[in-house]
Amino acid sequence: DSGVTQTPKHLITATGQRVTLRCSPRSGDLSVYWYQQSLDQGLQFLIQYYNGEERAKGNILERFSAQQFPDLHSELNLSSLELGDSALYFCASSVAPTNEQFFGPGTRLTVL
């Protein structure tokens, strides 16, 4: 158990819908990262927050957005969902941006 929690574990929805994925980092970790894992693209970095502020952006679509709240939990919002958005979404956290990242168990999103 890494100490990072993600909910829900599984999510099934339809094209065009909007979903929110939630992540709680390890106690004391200020940095939160979101990654997408799919068969064709592999593991790709989406976005990073540090202590409530956006720190870095990767291959995140404009339909996707995220935020980190004062209690340091983070949410990833995915809207206008397409079939190709089906993937595993991982959250990771670290004490500081330069430290090792601890991964949550992931949320498996299926878009039908």
Add this chain to the structure above:
Amino acid sequence: AQSVTQLDSQVPVFEEAPVELRCNYSSSVSVYLFWYVQYPNQGLQLLLKYLSGSTLVKGINGFEAEFNKSQTSFHLRKPSVHISDTAEYFCAVTPHSGYALNFGKGTSLLVTP
């Protein structure tokens, strides 16, 4: 920008045999290097990391890796594998400035009796 190449997508090996999973990286800046393992239907677990110092790094579950700066490699090794080592292994790099991890495509290690 950084990139990671894992040279083998699948590595089949017999139980108790040695194994090496290869990883090469490309970067114009200094990087930290990591190996993560993903068991079926689970998240990623850190096996080992290279930040600085000794180029031979020991991790959990008997794994080790050697950082070779001249060859830009960070190969993962284990002298004797177990059935339970069957999993997907990912090599990753991040610049010293500390942002996202750049992952390789992964190597599927299949250990059979």
